[in-house]
Amino acid sequence: MLLHDASVEFHDFFERHYAELARLAHLLTGETDTADDLAADALVALWQRWDRLRDADHPLAYARGVVTNMARERIRGAVRERRRIALFWSRAPERAEGPDVAAVVDVRTALARLPFRKRSCVVLRHAFDLSEKDTAAALGISVGTVKSQTSKGMAELERILGARAAGDLVTGRRSR
Incomplete structure (x- = not known):
């Protein structure tokens, strides 16, 4: 019975906050598809800890933090990849x-x-x-x-x- 209650509570949390978390991710990354992925990944991470988070004072604040951290890591990974490509091609970036x-x-x-x-x-x-x-x-x-x-x-x-x-x-x- 407790698992069912937790599932219902999390589903309600998901329905109320998914769009906001995706919008946050979009504003941080500038990429719609990435934003949807980050919001979904953050909610999966929250579900895995829902037994502890459901009684927290501010689970939405925690969710925003998870999205922000995931966005930061995504951006860092993209920057590292661009640097690797630039080094591979040995081409200096163009200056505007x-x-x-x-x-x-x-x-x-x-x-x-x-x-x-x-x-x-x-x-x-x-x-x-x-x-x-x-x-x-x-x-x-x-x-x-x-x-x-x-x-x-x-x-x-x-x-x-x-x-x-x-x-x-x-x-x-x-x-x-």
């Missing part, structure tokens, strides 16, 4: 002169240019409207680090997108 116009216009591209921790803080604080405390819990960092990384991340987005576009991002007004 001037700002990348597409990156200035596209918020996702601009987010991808942020270092992972800043991106995570900006996404959780502004796209998911989490408090500093909830963001800190999801990322396993201090509230002070969340404040600092969010501020620095937003400053970088302002530099990339322009102050008006970055302000629109925070207030939820996206102009096209």
Whole structure:
């Protein structure tokens, strides 16, 4: 009977939070298919620990942390693979002169240019409207680090997108 109750509880958790976790993964990685995979993998990991997590104070915060860590590992793996390919072909990366116009216009591209921790803080604080405390819990960092990384991340987005576009991002007004 207990296994059935746990299964029902987890199914309810899955139904309520899968889309949000996939959206978080998408904003962190910029890849739709990868985001779906990461959300599913994170939920499998949660199911394996559900007996302990179901009584936790904030299982969603833990789930966000799992997605964030998996996204970080996915990005690191992709970077390592690109480096191996570049070394194999012995070709120096091409240098672009001037700002990348597409990156200035596209918020996702601009987010991808942020270092992972800043991106995570900006996404959780502004796209998911989490408090500093909830963001800190999801990322396993201090509230002070969340404040600092969010501020620095937003400053970088302002530099990339322009102050008006970055302000629109925070207030939820996206102009096209």
